Amino acid sequence: MKPPYEISNTILSLVAAISEKIGEVNAAHLYKPPTELRKKNRIKTIQSSLEIEGNTLSESQITDLLNNKRIIASLKDIIEVKNAIAVYSELEKLNVLKVKSLLEAHRILMKDLIKDAGKLRDKAVGIVKGDKITHMAPPAHLVPTLLEDLFQYLKNDEDLLLIKSCVFHYEFEFIHPFSDGNGRMGRLWQTLILKKHAPVFEFLPIESLIKERQTQYYGALSKSDSIGKSTPFIEFMLEVIKDALEDLLQNQNISFTNIERIETFKLNIGTATFSRQDYLRVFKNISAPTASRDLKEAVDNGILIKSGDKRNTTYSFK
Structure with a gap:
């Protein structure tokens, strides 16, 4: 009822x-x-x-x-x-x-x-x-x-x-x-x-x-x-x-750490393959070098898998 x-x-x-x-x-x-x-x-x-x-x-x-x-x-x-x-x-x-x-x-x-x-x-x-x-x-x-x-x-x-x-x-x-x-x-x-x-x-x-x-x-x-x-x-x-x-x-004037950006992006992208540009489209307030550092650190820490090279580089979450 x-x-x-x-x-x-x-x-x-x-x-x-x-x-x-x-x-x-x-x-x-x-x-x-x-x-x-x-x-x-x-x-x-x-x-x-x-x-x-x-x-x-x-x-x-x-x-x-x-x-x-x-x-x-x-x-x-x-x-x-x-x-x-x-x-x-x-x-x-x-x-x-x-x-x-x-x-x-x-x-x-x-x-x-x-x-x-x-x-x-x-x-x-x-x-x-x-x-x-x-x-x-x-x-x-x-x-x-x-x-x-x-x-x-x-x-x-x-x-x-x-x-x-x-x-x-x-x-x-x-x-x-x-x-x-x-x-x-x-x-x-x-x-x-x-x-x-x-x-x-x-x-x-x-x-x-x-x-x-x-x-x-x-x-x-x-x-x-x-x-x-x-x-x-x-x-x-x-x-x-x-x-x-x-x-x-x-009260959203909070700065995300690189780890928190990666965690947040994972909620957006799931298991799909993505590029640095895809990452930058979500985090419009960071620079391209910052995005590159985020992604490199995530790869080094075993969070992301990197494929390809230079402009053809793509990433995916493990």
Whole structure:
């Protein structure tokens, strides 16, 4: 059964704006940002998503943990961060369309934090704000079926992945399938879905904008609950995605290393044979000698295979 929502004019407008920005990202070769930016954005993602849940560690402390340095902080906060680092490093192994992968991700994310990490809840749960219950999740015995239906929607519905990622996020929070960790899991799984739409989303710190707009985030969830449709939440999340892409484009004065140019070009060309001119057509801001040095170093390092000579020289990736 398809979750209830409407494709509003606001949603259509935001989808168009996001598609346009993804085109700009691709033209600027930012679909896989340079290594340092990827690392920085991953740290920002982890810090923001966990701060929403009450974690107190800063980006610099998370960086230290990534570099295996000791920090002074509560054990719970340190475990949360180490678990998040572990699960984000496993994104390539997770199948976004499989409940089994969802359970495995939750097991890693909540290891040593709750007893039932990686298992669906077997008790009733509600979300409490102050002294009020703001959301009563569906009964535990319905969770497996509701989750399976949600994954079938994700797999089979013909709506755009952009929209389905937002719907999934909302419905996941509504179902509240785990005893704890639902917020961070919902945000993680939306990232995975968006990654299928465009590679740039793997390292786009959407969570940092959600953290900045935390009141609006919970407001959009609550409004969707009250009307029985996820439309307000879809609109909110698409706005966040659009703004995150805009931030990336505005801060794109990043210089690629020769290795990063070669990695980026491989994403463009795949297994096809190419010339230095083909390389220069992609990287219009570098000189011919720089292109030659990039290609020679890649050949010397065993990344490229060189054929022919002088003007007839061609290359291909091993």
